Amino acid sequence: MAYDKFTVLTSTAVPLPIENVDTDQIIPARFLKATERKSFGDNLFRDWRYNADDSPKQDFVLNNPIYTGKILVAGKNFGSGSSREHAAWALYDYGFRCVVSSFFADIFKGNSLNIGLLPVTVSPEFLDKIFTAIEADPNTQIEVSLPEQTITILATGELEPFVINGYKKHNMLNGFDDIDYLQAMKAEIQQFVETSVY
Amino acid sequence: MSNSLSTLFDKVWDAHVVRKIEDGPDVLFIDRHFIHEVTSPVAFLGMESRGVKVLFPERTFATADHNTPTINQHLPVKDALSANQLDALERNTAKYGISHWGLGNPKNGIVHVVGPENGITQPGMTIVCGDSHTSTHGAFGAIAFGIGTSEVEMVLSSQCIMQPKPKKMRISVNGMLSKAVTPKDVILYIIAKISASGATGYFVEYAGDVFENMSMEGRMTVCNMSIEMGARGGMIAPDETTFNYINGREKAPKGEAWDKALAYWQTLKTDEGATFDKEYTFSAADIEPMITYGTNPGMGLGISQHIPKAFDLEGGVSSYEKALSYMGFHEEDAMIGKPVDYVFIGSCTNGRIEDFRAFASIVKGRKKADNVTAWIVPGSHIVEQQIKEEGILDILTEAGFELRQPGCSACLAMNDDKVPKGKYAVSTSNRNFEGRQGPGARTLLASPLMAAAAAVTGVVTDPRELI
Numbered sequence: 073m074a075y076d077k078f079t080v081l082t083s084t085a086v087p088l089p090i091e092n093v094d095t096d097q098i099i100p101a102r103f104l105k106a107t108e109r110k111s112f113g114d115n116l117f118r119d120w121r122y123n124a125d126d127s128p129k130q131d132f133v134l135n136n137p138i139y140t141g142k143i144l145v146a147g148k149n150f151g152s153g154s155s156r157e158h159a160a161w162a163l164y165d166y167g168f169r170c171v172v173s174s175f176f177a178d179i180f181k182g183n184s185l186n187i188g189l190l191p192v193t194v195s196p197e198f199l200d201k202i203f204t205a206i207e208a209d210p211n212t213q214i215e216v217s218l219p220e221q222t223i224t225i226l227a228t229g230e231l232e233p234f235v236i237n238g239y240k241k242h243n244m245l246n247g248f249d250d251i252d253y254l255q256a257m258k259a260e261i262q263q264f265v266e267t268s269v270y
Numbered sequence: 271m272s273n274s275l276s277t278l279f280d281k282v283w284d285a286h287v288v289r290k291i292e293d294g295p296d297v298l299f300i301d302r303h304f305i306h307e308v309t310s311p312v313a314f315l316g317m318e319s320r321g322v323k324v325l326f327p328e329r330t331f332a333t334a335d336h337n338t339p340t341i342n343q344h345l346p347v348k349d350a351l352s353a354n355q356l357d358a359l360e361r362n363t364a365k366y367g368i369s370h371w372g373l374g375n376p377k378n379g380i381v382h383v384v385g386p387e388n389g390i391t392q393p394g395m396t397i398v399c400g401d402s403h404t405s406t407h408g409a410f411g412a413i414a415f416g417i418g419t420s421e422v423e424m425v426l427s428s429q430c431i432m433q434p435k436p437k438k439m440r441i442s443v444n445g446m447l448s449k450a451v452t453p454k455d456v457i458l459y460i461i462a463k464i465s466a467s468g469a470t471g472y473f474v475e476y477a478g479d480v481f482e483n484m485s486m487e488g489r490m491t492v493c494n495m496s497i498e499m500g501a502r503g504g505m506i507a508p509d510e511t512t513f514n515y516i517n518g519r520e521k522a523p524k525g526e527a528w529d530k531a532l533a534y535w536q537t538l539k540t541d542e543g544a545t546f547d548k549e550y551t552f553s554a555a556d557i558e559p560m561i562t563y564g565t566n567p568g569m570g571l572g573i574s575q576h577i578p579k580a581f582d583l584e585g586g587v588s589s590y591e592k593a594l595s596y597m598g599f600h601e602e603d604a605m606i607g608k609p610v611d612y613v614f615i616g617s618c619t620n621g622r623i624e625d626f627r628a629f630a631s632i633v634k635g636r637k638k639a640d641n642v643t644a645w646i647v648p649g650s651h652i653v654e655q656q657i658k659e660e661g662i663l664d665i666l667t668e669a670g671f672e673l674r675q676p677g678c679s680a681c682l683a684m685n686d687d688k689v690p691k692g693k694y695a696v697s698t699s700n701r702n703f704e705g706r707q708g709p710g711a712r713t714l715l716a717s718p719l720m721a722a723a724a725a726v727t728g729v730v731t732d733p734r735e736l737i
């Protein structure tokens with residue numbers, strides 16, 4: 073599935089200062105029954121966001137109109153748990169393009185990169201700075217530059233570099249995915265199979 | 271690294287690298303691919319929209335498990351969305367010529383139970399599935415891990431995925447396990463020590479006499495939960511126990527092919543002196559029967575202990591308090607005597623024959639507690655059959671329990687087996703996340719022995735007292 077190219081994103085951010093946010097919270101299992109990738113954003117953080125009768129929970133950040141933007145800033149170990157790509161889809165389909173945390177679970181990180189949602193790992197200190205800045209002013213603009221591999225709190229100019237491998241960076245800048253890459257190397261794969269044990 | 275010593279993980283990984291991308295991931299060939307109804311439909315749609323085909327259909331195996339009812343499987347599936355996913359799997363596998371063990375098929379069951387059971391899982395393979403507990407298959411000395419739907423599409427269309435090579439960790443547990451300490455307790459203990467994110471970025475090898483002396487079922491339980499400490503997967507070097515388990519199973523190599531395979535499998539171990547990026551060593555004697563009290567699998571403790579105080583733990587006090595409040599527990603509470611409303615034995619963690627034998631060993635001659643609803647769900651039809659043949663069903667029935675039909679069931683509660691809001695479940699599955707077993711459900715992860723003890727007493731009970 074094609075996704076939007078990612079270059080420089082400047083946006084306000086939504087703070088979620090909770091640790092170990094697992095994929096069951098991001099998208100509960102009962103919403104995985106679809107056979108198409110549709111409307112996952114509606115059920116993002118479903119059980120934190122809505123009461124059992126579908127009324128919004130006022131104290132959850134996505135229901136607080138003062139916080140908006142395309143960047144989600146979350147506590148340590150974000151995306152732990154299941155391999156469901158639906159978690160990344162839900163975030164993307166809701167409108168997020170970037171998630172910032174001091175630590176990501178592996179599978180979630182891989183899934184996100186595959187669908188065009190940029191996971192940015194920052195130091196715990198910088199994460200705190202972002203939370204503090206947003207708390208002081210919900211309109212704080214954050215700039216995420218993929219070409220430069222930096223994240224900046226624009227009001228103060230504080231910035232931190234982040235790491236992404238060259239291959240994935242190239243993909244995200246161009247909106248390519250791994251499937252395109254693998255399709256182009258079929259002959260090599262066919263050849264490999266000849267020598268494989270199984 | 272300059273030395274030529276390699277770990278088990280290196281040997282298997284390096285044998286599968288089709289291409290190395292500079293400053294990028296490795297292109298890794300995948301020997302076996304399992305699919306199920308939940309994470310595959312969108313992958314098939316993706317292939318259609320790109321106009322590509324399944325490259326090697328004989329390397330993919332499908333089973334229906336996540337979303338299936340555990341009673342009346344002979345009737346049409348009532349939930350329209352679930353039925354729709356099951357149909358999609360049926361259609362897609364038929365269209366591309368992929369083997370499919372759907373509902374009602376005698377080989378049907380949970381993907382990580384049926385793969386090994388039918389000899390599909392073998393040492394030295396790379397195995398993936400769109401389910402994070404694919405790590406289970408590492409028990410055979412395979413590199414096995416969970417993948418997302420985009421990757422399912424990659425494997426279907428190219429039999430490869432792209433992965434950076436993870437770092438290596440070895441976890442050794444030595445000595446003799448004490449009474450009533452099962453493989454589930456060993457892994458819950460390790461996760462409690464290392465934390466729910468402590469192995470992120472690593473692939474784990476389990477070593478030491480505890481694992482050497484463990485059955486294949488036990489090894490699968492351990493490897494299954496590797497993901498719960500963040501690891502991509504976990505593996506155990508294959509040995510006689512492994513070879514004996516595989517020998518004779520339907521898809522196992524036969525005759526000359528067996529001899530050849532065996533000779534190769536015997537080379538699959540970590541060279542003496544090979545180095546790991548991280549090592550942990552634990553002593554078997556320190557492990558007691560374990561139970562979790564919080565909302566991630568790292569929040570576990572020995573049954574005789576009390577819930578720790580927030581300030582005894584590093585970081586995240588507010589997350590800790592949130593977890594306890596969700597569970598309705600308090601700092602310093604004892605676990606023994608906590609109320610139990612539901613007991614679930616099953617899942618790809620503890621849904622194999624040994625688990626039901628353990629469960630039966632405690633319920634034998636006792637009665638199910640009146641306040642407990644119990645879901646006893648075999649991991650596959652083959653396990654169900656064994657339960658009947660070994661007389662375990664009689665023991666269960668006499669004690670007032672009913673046996674259900676195979677599937678993931680209350681492990682992720684996508685079907686009707688949901689624990690109601692606020693209720694407590696002692697569960698042999700692998701995740702105690704908020705809402706995992708139903709919105710508002712409170713999960714205590716434990717071994718089949720602990721589950722049995724809770725099922726007959728109606729409260730959290732030290733299983734050692736009933737043995």
Ligand code: SF4
Pocket residue numbers: 335336380381382401402403617618619677678681682699700
């Ligand atoms: S039993 Fe649970 S963990 Fe295992 S495959 Fe099913 S849903 Fe996944």
